[in-house]
Amino acid sequence: xxxxxxxxxxxxxxxxxxxxxxxxxxxxxxxxxxxxxxxxxxxxxxxxxxxxxxxxxxxxxxxxxxxxxxxxxxxxxxxxxxxxxxxxxxxxxxxxxxxxxxxxxxxxxxxxxxxxxxxxxxxxxxxxxxxxxxxxxxxxxxxxxxxxxxxxxxxxxxxxxxxxxxxxxxxxxxxxxxxxxxxxxxxxxxxxxxxxxxxxxxxxxxxxxxxxxxxxxxxxxxxxxxxxxxxxxxxxxxxxxxxxxxxxxxxxxxxxxxx
Numbered sequence: 648x649x650x651x652x653x654x655x656x657x658x659x660x661x662x663x664x665x666x667x668x669x670x671x672x673x674x675x676x677x678x679x680x681x682x683x684x685x686x687x688x689x690x691x692x693x694x695x696x697x698x699x700x701x702x703x704x705x706x707x708x709x710x711x712x713x714x715x716x717x718x719x720x721x722x723x724x725x726x727x728x729x730x731x732x733x734x735x736x737x738x739x740x741x742x743x744x745x746x747x748x749x750x751x752x753x754x755x756x757x758x759x760x761x762x763x764x765x766x767x768x769x770x771x772x773x774x775x776x777x778x779x780x781x782x783x784x785x786x787x788x789x790x791x792x793x794x795x796x797x798x799x800x801x802x803x804x805x806x807x808x809x810x811x812x813x814x815x816x817x818x819x820x821x822x823x824x825x826x827x828x829x830x831x832x833x834x835x836x837x838x839x840x841x842x843x844x845x846x847x848x849x850x851x852x853x854x855x856x857x858x859x860x861x862x863x864x865x866x867x868x869x870x871x872x873x874x875x876x877x878x879x880x881x882x883x884x885x886x887x888x889x890x891x892x893x894x895x896x897x898x899x900x901x902x903x904x905x906x
Contacts, residue, residue: 688714693798693859694877697727700870705729706739708873710798719747721798723811725759737762743811745794750801752777755794759812768814781814788816795843797851797859803841817845831861831874 690713697706706727713720725741741759745752755770770779772790779786786809793805808819822842829838829852838852838860850863863872 692877693875695861695873696876697725698872698874699729702729702731710796712798717749719745721745721747721796723796723798741812743794743796745796745798751790752793755779755809757811757814761812766812768812770809770814777809779809779814779816783813783815786814786816792816795849795864797862799859800853800857803843803851808843808845819843819845829861831872836860 690711692709692711695708696704697708699705706725709724711722711724713722721744723741723743723745725739725743727737727739728735729737739759739761741757743757744755746754751772752770753772755768757766757768759766759768766782768779768781770777775790777788777790777792779788788809789807791805792807792809793802794811795808796802796811803821805821806819807816809816820843822844824840824842826837827840829836829840836854838854841851841853843849843851847865849865851859852861854860859875861872861874863870865871
């Protein structure tokens with residue numbers, strides 16, 4: 648049996664008072680945490696190899712996605728270097744940032760070094776429009792405009808896209824062609840395929856988890872393919888980020904054509 652300790656009355660009353668203050672502090676902290684709402688989701692990072700039909704792997708393209716409730720930030724990095732026999736032929740580096748609120752693009756910034764030429768593009772939501780400033784001039788696009796960066800399924804739910812490098816706005820037709828068998832780097836797989844047609848033809852391939860596994864665009868008549876190599880985050884981008892749409896519903900597989 649532990650010996651009984653006779654504490655002076657003053658010490659006992661102080662202990663009770665301090666315990667009460669500490670309990671009130673814990674309750675206040677818990678209340679503040681509840682009012683603050685859920686913490687932002689862990690970043691999802693998707694790294695793609697950039698593949699040229701003649702020069703092979705020429706760089707990387709990385710999307711990092713952070714969602715906080717109805718808010719989504721997408722940071723994109725592009726690093727491309729084309730060499731022949733060790734001699735540099737072409738280089739392009741870019742950093743881009745998209746900010747989305749309730750499924751709408753509200754801000755965009757792109758800084759590109761295109762073989763030594765600096766190209767800056769900025770865009771901002773203004774009322775029912777999205778105003779873009781670039782070296783090509785000022786463009787006013789409808790609110791439903793999406794950058795031509797396929798970071799998730801919802802990026803295909805539009806009929807207007809802006810070029811991420813130039814800011815140029817184009818009407819597009821997105822066609823869901825269904826599942827198809829494709830081979831990337833010697834690996835055969837069945838993926839959902841989408842065609843995006845505007846002034847140039849693009850293709851996006853999505854796996855059963857809603858993750859963009861590969862996409863292709865045509866540059867100067869040459870098809871450039873981006874193939875997913877690293878997926879950090881452990882959660883399918885489609886299932887996590889699609890809830891940022893205004894109606895909080897995932898985009899179903901369907902033909903997405905001009906409205």
